[in-house]
Amino acid sequence: MENFDFRKTKTIENSRAHCGLIKTPHGIIETPNFIFCATRGAIKGATMEQMEATGAQCILGNTYHLGLQPGPDLIEKHGGLHRFMGWAGPILTDSGGFQIFSLGCGGVVDEIKGKRTCSIHPKSLVKVTEEGALFRSYVDGSHCWLTPEISVLIQQKLGADFILPLDECTPFHMQREQTALSMERSHRWEIRSMQQFSRTFEDRQRMYGIVQGGVYEDLRAASVDFVNDQPFFGQAIGGSLGGSREQMHDVVSMTMQRLAQDRPTHLLGIGGLQDILAGVEFGIDTFDCVHPTRIARHGCALVSQPENDKNREHINLKNRQYREDLNPIENDCDCYTCRNFTRAYIHHLFKAKETTGGLLLTIHNVRFMVRWMLKIRQAIQNDTWIQFVKTHKK
């Protein structure tokens, strides 16, 4: 019996949309599915018991953050990240490559989605060399190297089911030549990651490859060819996906057309409902994103039909209009929050700065994402996918 397996259980004609099963030692992930971010070993705003109750199947942790605090050895002493944070299901750990961007050292590293800046915090990335990335710890100021080898060794101690190779996440406003050089470095790092992974291999983990190449079609093609040729269990699409939703969909589309189809494919960092709809159509299996849990803490609830702005995917419970709204967030939602509380109550909690407001919205948003993915899988299984897309596409 294999510890790991991936197979498609349903495909759609004239579409790459499919249902699949990813088998891990900690259970099965039904795809398409959404992976929730527990960057530092916690879902911000929910316990693992609550996560399990929503039906979430997989959680993501972060090598850089957990490596820095509390450190891989302490987590290993707990028997790994599963036991440490109390999550029995599958876990994916990110390599820290994204932090090379998000904690970036200024200059070209300004944004990845075309607008976000890193001006809030002092820069803590010291330098990036062929060897790896040198960070200044935001915990105690000490310098720490994150190399492909170190990232893999940390991830082996964390013991996630799926791990990622260290990559260099390239920002959006980067010249083609620089993006090409960065992509090639990522490829070299991925090879080193794979070599380290093989040297210390245990049959409880598998590694995904990462496709880079920015928004450039030929670079994406080259990166896809690279990943296809490596013995990764699965593959992830990373890096800059463009400055607009349309461009993002174009980049994912072109990438997916060339990518091997017999492996599970993850789309890194994308979590908009429309983006997921498009991604599934292009053949993506799993997504991860901080968006559902972050906007929950900021007062926003994901909803199927926003009453104000149809272009949005959420309502802001802090808005005055919900002050005396006695309805649940959504009438047809079965989550703990919607079964027990009114919009007015949640509005009040946020106005009163009671943290329970964010917790309740987190539960709703997680359950909403779980149900959204469930609906997508059911539509594919029931051969109503084309119609589902027509109904829900905006």
Place this chain on the structure above:
RNA sequence: GGUGGGGUAUCCAAGUGGCUAAAGGAUGCAGACUGUAAAUCUGUCAGGGGUUCCCUUUCGAGCGUUCGAAUCGCUCCCCCACCA
């Protein structure tokens, strides 16, 4: 009753002659958030038109001084502390 301190926009609170429609908070109103140093950040916040600008009414109340006052003087009204 005496002495001292104080009354500034929705609230708290700077400001002691022009650069002040008035710092800074908070609240309020809205926005952003996509491999999380985000339970964070941004905008806006006297009123009315126009949103580059223009007009009107503001710093307990009234009256003065001055080219010009939230800022100086007088009177009054409140609040606080201490003393009787």
